[in-house]
C-alpha cells in the first residue's frame with residue numbers, strides 16, 4: 001500500500017505513528033506531495049482526495065482512503081492486537097470520541113491558527129486568510145491543551161487505561177503546536193509528562209527518525 005503525504009506534516013505523523021505501532025511502516029511506500037508548492041491543491045491531487053489534504057492511503061487495487069481516523073481504523077483492522085481503536089464496543093466509542101475531541105479542540109484549531117494567523121504555506125497556497133479567526137483558534141487550542149492536561153491528571157492515556165488512536169491525535173496537536181511555536185502552558189504538567197512518556201514509544205522514535213531523514217523521494 002501507498003501513503004500520499006508530506007514527511008514532516010502533523011496529520012501525516014498520525015498515520016506514520018499508527019503504521020509504526022502496527023509494524024507496517026516497512027510495508028508502506030510513501031509518495032511525497034509537496035505542501036509548500038501547493039501540490040495538494042492541484043487538480044491532479046484533487047482527484048486523489050477531494051478535500052485537498054494529506055495523508056491519503058492508496059491500496060494495491062487503487063482504493064483511496066483519506067482522513068487520518070479512517071486510515072488508522074483501516075490499518076488497525078489489518079493487524080490484530082494491541083488495538084489502537086478499541087476491542088470492546090465501549091472502548092471503540094470512547095476512543096472515537098476522544099480522537100474527535102483531540103481534532104476539534106486541539107489539532108484542527110492549531111491548523112486553522114497556522115493557515116489564518118501566520119504566513120501558513122505562503123501566499124501562493126493561502127488564498128484566503130482571516131487572522132482574527134486564526135487567533136481565536138489559537139486560543140481554542142490552548143484551552144484544548146488545558147482540557148487534555150486535566151484529563152491526564154486522572155488517567156494515564158487520553159481515552160483511558162491504554163494507548164490508542166486518541167493519544168496519536170493529541171500527539172498530532174503537540175507536533176503542530178511545536179511547528180508553529182505555540183507553547184504548552186507550564187502549568188500543564190500532566191500533559192507535558194504524558195508527552196515526554198510518548199517520546200519513549202518506539203513508534204514515535206521511528207516517526208522522528210523518518211522526519212530527520214527528510215522527504216522521501218518519489
Ligand code: GTS
Pocket residue numbers: 006008009010011012035040052053054055066067068069111121
Ligand atoms: N481531516 C483531515 C485528516 O484528518 O486527515 C485533515 C488533514 C490535513 O489538514 N492535513 C494537512 C494538510 O493537508 C497536512 S499537514 O498540515 O499536517 O502537513 N494541510 C494543507 C492545507 O492546505 O490545509
